[in-house]
Amino acid sequence: MLVAVQPISVQVIQVPLTxxxxxxxxxxxxxxxxxxFVGEAIRSEFPILSQLVRGxxxxxxxxxxxxxxxxxxxxxxxxxxxxxNANIHRGVHHLSQIATQEYDRARSAVQRLLGSGEPSxxxxxxxxxxxxxxxxxxxxxxxxxxxxxxxxxxxxVSTLEHHSNIVPxxxxxxxxxxRVIPIPVTDKGEIELDSYLNLLKGTRPKLVAIKHVCNxxxxxxxxxxxxxxxxxxxxxxxVDGAQAGPHIRINVQDLDADFYTLSCHKIYAxxxxxxxxxxxxxxxxxxxxxGGGDMIRTVSFEGSTYAPIPAKFEAGTPNIAGVIGLGKAIxxxxxxxxxxxxxxxxxxxxxxxxxxxxxxxxxxLNEIPGVRIYGExxxxxxxxxxxxxxxxxxxxxxxxxxxxIAVRAGHHCCMPLMRRFDVPATARASFALYNTREEVDHLxxxxxxxxxxxx
Amino acid sequence: MSLDLRELYQEVILDHNKRxxxxxxxxxxxxxxxxxxxxxxxxxxxTLHTSNGLIDQIAFEGHGCAIxxxxxxxxxxxxxxKSLEEAEAIFREFQAMVTSPDSEDxxxxxGEMIALAGVRDYPVRxxxxxxxxxxxxxxxxxxxxxxxx
Numbered sequence: 001m002l003v004a005v006q007p008i009s010v011q012v013i014q015v016p017l018t019x020x021x022x023x024x025x026x027x028x029x030x031x032x033x034x035x036x037f038v039g040e041a042i043r044s045e046f047p048i049l050s051q052l053v054r055g056x057x058x059x060x061x062x063x064x065x066x067x068x069x070x071x072x073x074x075x076x077x078x079x080x081x082x083x084x085n086a087n088i089h090r091g092v093h094h095l096s097q098i099a100t101q102e103y104d105r106a107r108s109a110v111q112r113l114l115g116s117g118e119p120s121x122x123x124x125x126x127x128x129x130x131x132x133x134x135x136x137x138x139x140x141x142x143x144x145x146x147x148x149x150x151x152x153x154x155x156x157v158s159t160l161e162h163h164s165n166i167v168p169x170x171x172x173x174x175x176x177x178x179r180v181i182p183i184p185v186t187d188k189g190e191i192e193l194d195s196y197l198n199l200l201k202g203t204r205p206k207l208v209a210i211k212h213v214c215n216x217x218x219x220x221x222x223x224x225x226x227x228x229x230x231x232x233x234x235x236x237x238x239v240d241g242a243q244a245g246p247h248i249r250i251n252v253q254d255l256d257a258d259f260y261t262l263s264c265h266k267i268y269a270x271x272x273x274x275x276x277x278x279x280x281x282x283x284x285x286x287x288x289x290x291g292g293g294d295m296i297r298t299v300s301f302e303g304s305t306y307a308p309i310p311a312k313f314e315a316g317t318p319n320i321a322g323v324i325g326l327g328k329a330i331x332x333x334x335x336x337x338x339x340x341x342x343x344x345x346x347x348x349x350x351x352x353x354x355x356x357x358x359x360x361x362x363x364x365l366n367e368i369p370g371v372r373i374y375g376e377x378x379x380x381x382x383x384x385x386x387x388x389x390x391x392x393x394x395x396x397x398x399x400x401x402x403x404x405i406a407v408r409a410g411h412h413c414c415m416p417l418m419r420r421f422d423v424p425a426t427a428r429a430s431f432a433l434y435n436t437r438e439e440v441d442h443l444x445x446x447x448x449x450x451x452x453x454x455x
Numbered sequence: 456m457s458l459d460l461r462e463l464y465q466e467v468i469l470d471h472n473k474r475x476x477x478x479x480x481x482x483x484x485x486x487x488x489x490x491x492x493x494x495x496x497x498x499x500x501x502t503l504h505t506s507n508g509l510i511d512q513i514a515f516e517g518h519g520c521a522i523x524x525x526x527x528x529x530x531x532x533x534x535x536x537k538s539l540e541e542a543e544a545i546f547r548e549f550q551a552m553v554t555s556p557d558s559e560d561x562x563x564x565x566g567e568m569i570a571l572a573g574v575r576d577y578p579v580r581x582x583x584x585x586x587x588x589x590x591x592x593x594x595x596x597x598x599x600x601x602x603x604x
Contacts, residue, residue, distance in 0.1 A: 390473070392520035394495055395464075398580060402460040411496050424496045424518050453464060454472075454521070 037336040037346070038353035038433045045070040046434050056404030059439045064215050064383055064430030065408055066265045067246055069329070076328035077270060077321050087317055089294060103320055106327025107310070113267075113330050113343065114260060115251035116277050123276040123283070123313040124323050128242040128263035129164040131276035132209070134289040134313060135238055135259050136168035139207070140175050144285035146236070151177035154203040156235070158183040158191045159420050160214045160221070163413040165240045169209060178206070185420060189217040189375040196226065200233040207236045212244035216412040216428065217375025218358065218383030220248065224255050231256065236282075242266060246432065247354060247381040249347035252277050268333070269326035272319045283309045290315040354382025354431040357440055361429055364444035368451050374426055382431035385412075388447065391454040393427040399453065400427075400446045407443070459576060464521065467529075467570035472521035477531035479514045490517075490590030490601040492582055497523050501590045508538050513591075520583050522574060527587035529568045539595055546588045553584050 043049050046068045051058050060068060080102065086095035088103045107119045116122060125131045139149040149155075155169045159182045169180045183199055184192045191210070199205070208230040212223050223239055230237040237256075242263040244250055252260045259282070262275035278286070288295055288306055292315030297305040306312045330343075337345040361384045365371045370389030388396055397409030408428045411418045418424060429443055481487075484502035491498050497519035504512035513535055515527045530549075534542040545565070552562040553574050562569055574584045582603040593601035 392518075392524075394497075394520040394580070394583065395522070398463065398577060399460060409495075415496070418496075424498075453469065 038349055039436045042070075042336075042434050043436075045072070047071060047074075049434060053404040053406070054402055059403075059405040059442045061429040061431065061435065061439065061443060062406045062408050063246070063432035063435075064243060064266070064412075064428065066271065067268050067432050068434070069268055069270065069325075070332055072332040072335075073268060073270065073325045073329045077325045080321050080324050085321075088320055089311075099320060099324075102324045102327065103318075106323045106330075109327040109330035109334075110262075110275055110277075112334070113245075113250070114262070114275070114277050115253050117253060118280070120309050121277055121280055121283065123278070123310045124318055125274040125276055125313075126272055126319065127265075127274035128240065128261045129168075129274070131259075131261035131274045132164055132238070132240060133168045134276055135278070135286070136172040137289055138286035140172050141287045142285065143287070147282065147285055149173070149176050149178050149206055153178040154205040155180045156183055156196070156199055156203070156205045156208045156210075156230075157181075158196075158210050158221075159185045159416050160189070160191060160217065160219060160414070161209070161211055161416070162215055162240065162242065163415070164242075165209050165211055165238075166416070169207075181205070182416065183210075185417070188377050189214065189219045189421075190377045191219075191221055191226070193222070193226075197229060200229060200235065204233060205230075205235045207238060209238045209240065211240040211242065212250070213241075213247060213381045213383075214375070214414075214417075215243045215383070216414040216417055216426070217377070217385050218380040218430075219375055219377040220244075220379040220381055222379075223257075227256050227258075243381060243383075246350075247347070248351050249344055258282055264322070264326045264329070267326070267329055269329035270319075270322040273322040273326050276313070278309075280309070283313070286313075288312050288315070292316045350433045351381070353433060354435070355380065357431045357435055357437065358382040358384050358429075360437060361431075361440045361443060364440060365447060368444070368448055370451055371447065374421055374423070383428060384430075385426040385428045386447075387423055387426050388451055388454070391450050393425040395454070396427040396447065396450050399450045400443070403442065403446045403449070405439075405442055405446050459573070463573040463577060463580075465570040465573070467567050468521060468525040471525035471528040475515075475524055475528040477514045477528065477535070478516060480516055481512055481514050484512075486594040486597065488590050488594035488599050488601055490586050490593070490603075492519075492523075492586050492603040494582065494603065495520075497583060497586055499523065499527055499587050499590050501527075501587065501594050503591075503594060505539065510534050510537055510539070510542060515587060515590075519586070520580075522571070522580055522583040523586050526568075526571055526584040529571070530587050530591060533566065533568060534591065542591065542595065546592060549588060550585060553581050 048068050084098045086099045088100040107122050110122045111119045139147050142148040173180050183196045213220050227237040236258045238259040239257040241260050245262045245267045260277040264273040265271040295312050295315040297307050333346050334342040372387050374385040393409035400407050410425045481502040485505050487502040489500050499517035501515050503510050513531045552572050571584050574580045589601040
C-alpha cells in the first residue's frame with residue numbers, strides 16, 4: 001500500500017520522538033573519532049580551493065549554493081569526454097555501450113545514496129527544480145485518483161520552502177483551481193508542528209511538500225514524522241532534499257517519502273543534474289513530463305506508448321557527463337568510508353564536522369556587536385544565516401569578498417521566509433567537508449571589519 | 456581594508472547610508488514611483504513635487520544596501536531645485552560614470568556623486584547605484600514603477 005492509510009484521529013500533538021533516520025544516525029556519532037577525510041586533510045582533492053581571490057586565500061563558504069568538485073569527479077567527466085563519449089541507449093557500437101553502462105552505474109550509486117528499493121525508482125533530471133516541476137505537472141495531468149490534483153484540493157508547503165518548492169505548486173494549483181497553503185514557522189525557524197497537524201486535519205491535503213533541510217536557516221525538519229502524519233491523513237509527501245543530500249544520510253524507505261528530490265551539484269557533482277526518487281507505483285501512475293526520444297515504447301500517428309520507468313521520464317539525450325560525474329561523486333564519498341555502510345560513516349563525519357564549524361561560527365559571530373543569527377533550531381545542518389545591524393547583507397557580501405571570503409547575501413530564494421522574519425535579506429555562510437576552523441576565523445574577522453566600517 | 460574596497464565604500468557613501476538626506480514620503484507629491492531590484496530585493500519609493508517645471512521637493516524611502524541608500528540620498532540632493540531636463544541630464548551623466556569601463560573619465564559636474572564611481576568595478580553592484588535613478592526617471596515619466604531588470 002502506498003499512502004492510502006485511513007486517516008486517524010489525533011487528539012494531542014505528538015512531539016516527534018523520532019527524527020529522520022539519518023538524523024538519528026548522526027546523533028549517535030556526534031563526537032566521532034578524528035577522521036582524516038574532513039577539513040584540511042581533504043582540501044588537496046579540491047584544486048579550486050588552493051587559489052587566491054583578490055589576493056587572499058579563497059575561503060569558500062557558499063556551499064549551500066553549490067559545492068566544489070573533487071579531482072575524482074573532474075577527471076571522470078574529462079575521461080568520459082576523452083575516452084567514452086557517445087550517446088547512450090540503443091547504440092550497438094562499443095562507445096555507446098560503455099557510456100550506457102557508466103550512466104546506469106550512476107543510477108545504482110544514487111540508489112545507494114538514497115536507499116531506494118531499486119534503481120528504476122531514480123529519475124535523472126536537470127536539477128532539483130525540474131524534479132519538483134515534474135511531479136507538480138504530472139499531478140495536474142494524472143488520471144490516477146491518488147495523484148490527480150483537482151479543483152478544491154489543497155497542497156501544504158512550509159514557510160521555510162525554497163521558491164522551487166512553492167512556485168511549481170502554485171502553477172499546478174492555478175491550472176486546476178487548487179490551493180497552496182503555508183505551514184507557519186516558529187521564531188526559531190522550525191515548522192510549527194501543531195499548526196501542521198491542524199492543517200492536515202482541517203484541509204485533508206492532496207500533498208505535503210516539505211524540504212528536508214532549510215537552505216536559508218539550516219533547520220533539519222522532523223521529516224520522517226511529518227511524512228508519517230501526511231500519510232495518516234491520506235496525503236502524499238514530497239520531500240525536497242536539495243540541502244539534505246550533501247549533509248546527512250538519507251534513506252527514502254525509512255522516511256517513507258513518496259517523492260524525494262536532490263540537487264546534485266551541491267553533492268560534489270557537476271551542475272545540470274538533479275534526481276527525482278519516487279515510489280515505483282507512483283512513478284508508474286504519473287504521466288510523462290516531456291515527450292521525445294528514449295521515453296517511448298512505440299510511436300505512431302494513431303497514438304504512442306511509453307517506456308517503463310525510469311526512461312519514461314528521461315526524454316531526449318540527458319546530461320550524460322554530468323550523471324557520470326554524479327556517480328563518481330557518490331563513489332568518491334563511499335571511498336572515504338569503511339567497507340561496511342561507508343556512506344553511513346561518511347555522512348556522520350561530514351555532518352559532525354560541518355555542524356562543529358557552524359556552531360563555532362555562530363559563537364564567534366555572536367561576539368560581534370549587532371550580529372543577529374537566524375535559525376535557532378537544535379537540529380541544524382552547517383548553515384549560518386545572519387544580519388548585522390546597520391550593514392546590509394549585500395555590503396557584508398561585497399566586503400567579505402574583498403577578503404577572499406565567498407558567502408551568499410540575499411533572500412536565498414526564500415522570500416516568504418524572509419518576510420516571516422521581517423528582513424529583506426540575510427548573509428549566509430554554509431559549510432562543506434573541506435572547510436576548516438581557520439576559515440571560520442577568517443569569516444569572523446571579515447564580519448568584524450564590516451561592523452567597524454558601518455558602526 | 457584593501458584599497459579598492461575603500462574606493463567603493465568612501466566616507467561620503469558611508470555617511471549618506473547612515474544619515475540619508477530627504478528620507479520619507481511627500482504628502483503632496485505630484486509624481487511618484489516604486490523601484491525594485493528583483494535580483495536582490497532592494498526597494499525604493501520616490502515621491503516628488505514639481506512646480507513651474509522644477510523639482511522643488513523630493514523624498515525617498517525603502518530598503519537596500521549602503522550603495523543604493525547613499526545613491527538615493529545623493530540623488531535627491533542633486534536634483535532638488537533642478538528642472539526636469541536638468542535632472543534627466545544628470546541621470547545620463549551618472550549612468551555614463553557607473554557603467555563606463557574607463558576609470559579615467561572625469562565627471563566633475565556630478566559633485567559628491569563621484570564617490571559612487573567605484574561601483575563600475577563591481578558589476579553586480581551597479582544596479583544598486585542606478586535603481587534610485589531609474590525610479591526617478593519612472594516618476595518623472597509618470598510610469599509609477601521601475602525595475603532594474
